[in-house]
Amino acid sequence: xxxxxxxxxxxxxxxxxxxxxxxxxxxxxxxxxxxxxxxxxxxxxxxxxxxxxxxxxxxxxxxxxxxxxxxxxxxxxxxxxxxxxxxxxxxxxxxxxxxxxxxxxxxxxxxxxxxxxxxxxxxxxxxxxxxxxxxxxxxxxxxxxxxxxxxxxxxxxxxxxxxxxxxxxxxxxxxxxxxxxxxxxxxxxxxxxxxxxxxxxxxxxxxxxxxxxxxxxxxxxxxxxxxxxxxxxxxxxxxxxxxxxxxxxxxxxxxxxxx
Amino acid sequence: xxxxxxxxxxxxxxxxxxxxxxxxxxxxxxxxxxxxxxxxxxxxxxxxxxxxxxxxxxxxxxxxxxxxxxxxxxxxxxxxxxxxxxxxxx
Ligand SMILES: [Zn+2]
Numbered sequence: 001x002x003x004x005x006x007x008x009x010x011x012x013x014x015x016x017x018x019x020x021x022x023x024x025x026x027x028x029x030x031x032x033x034x035x036x037x038x039x040x041x042x043x044x045x046x047x048x049x050x051x052x053x054x055x056x057x058x059x060x061x062x063x064x065x066x067x068x069x070x071x072x073x074x075x076x077x078x079x080x081x082x083x084x085x086x087x088x089x090x091x092x093x094x095x096x097x098x099x100x101x102x103x104x105x106x107x108x109x110x111x112x113x114x115x116x117x118x119x120x121x122x123x124x125x126x127x128x129x130x131x132x133x134x135x136x137x138x139x140x141x142x143x144x145x146x147x148x149x150x151x152x153x154x155x156x157x158x159x160x161x162x163x164x165x166x167x168x169x170x171x172x173x174x175x176x177x178x179x180x181x182x183x184x185x186x187x188x189x190x191x192x193x194x195x196x197x198x199x200x201x202x203x204x205x206x207x208x209x210x211x212x213x214x215x216x217x218x219x220x221x222x223x224x225x226x227x228x229x230x231x232x233x234x235x236x237x238x239x240x241x242x243x244x245x246x247x248x249x250x251x252x253x254x255x256x257x258x259x
Numbered sequence: 260x261x262x263x264x265x266x267x268x269x270x271x272x273x274x275x276x277x278x279x280x281x282x283x284x285x286x287x288x289x290x291x292x293x294x295x296x297x298x299x300x301x302x303x304x305x306x307x308x309x310x311x312x313x314x315x316x317x318x319x320x321x322x323x324x325x326x327x328x329x330x331x332x333x334x335x336x337x338x339x340x341x342x343x344x345x346x347x348x349x
Contacts (some may be wrong), residue, residue: 071334102334103325132339136324164317165324190269191316229268230260 021059062096070110075186096126181219300342
């Protein structure tokens with residue numbers, strides 16, 4: 001994970017994690033050129049898998065230009081044109097995290113350009129939904145784009161960062177829902193477990209926010225412990241934390257766990 | 260878990276968060292100057308806690324959400340601030 005230290009890989013392996021699944025995302029600042037993305041895609045597809053492998057951790061990734069950098073249409077087009085050069089790399093599972101940030105017209109056009117690439121190369125799709133007051137509107141706009149493209153199979157799409165007001169919208173489409181765990185603000189482990197109890201455990205997974213903000217790479221194992229305290233069975237915990245992500249990701253022939 | 264067990268597991272944490280909210284509102288009251296729409300949005304969202312159905316978290320989130328459907332002409336800022344001015348009732 002480009003935003004984390006090697007210690008985090010060590011902690012994840014110690015806690016029983018077997019693979020890391022890293023989306024292309026914002027660098028914390030706007031990259032100035034497509035060359036910057038070329039280097040970033042090399043880092044995601046070549047360097048990070050080696051760094052993770054040192055700890056016995058499989059590394060998979062997703063490629064795109066993040067919605068936060070999608071207002072500049074020229075840059076977005078140049079970056080999207082780079083994706084086919086990397087798409088056959090061994091750890092690339094698909095296109096992501098695409099989506100919306102402020103729900104603007106240009107962000108929507110760039111989302112559609114990414115969906116086009118995913119359809120053309122038959123890739124899985126990982127979608128970022130906007131945060132806070134923008135999430136509801138953004139989720140609806142994103143679902144409309146994906147539903148209107150008949151080439152996109154809903155079971156091959158995961159809509160990430162769902163919360164209580166968007167989870168049902170997502171699950172009703174047949175797409176997968178991702179709950180991203182944050183130590184402060186947004187979804188906590190307790191709320192994620194509430195959503196599992198209310199909306200069921202099919203087509204849903206949890207992931208740890210591991211970005212530039214305060215985040216906890218071990219949020220998923222910690223949530224598993226909290227599920228145990230709440231009386232959930234080992235089988236159900238295993239389904240949500242382990243089997244479900246495998247079920248989704250193995251739709252890509254590149255997803256393999258050796259352990 | 261039954262209700263007793265839920266209380267055993269989460270009451271102290273929820274109590275602490277509730278006192279934090281009370282202290283936050285006191286802090287805002289003591290501070291000089293005018294508040295922006297976020298304070299009214301916050302007070303409005305608090306009313307959702309009195310709802311009689313177990314959908315309070317969803318309703319609080321909806322109360323802070325932009326309900327419009329048309330895309331924004333241009334994204335002039337990157338971040339979100341947590342509340343939508345248009346939702347605040349006078
Ligand atoms: Zn995201």
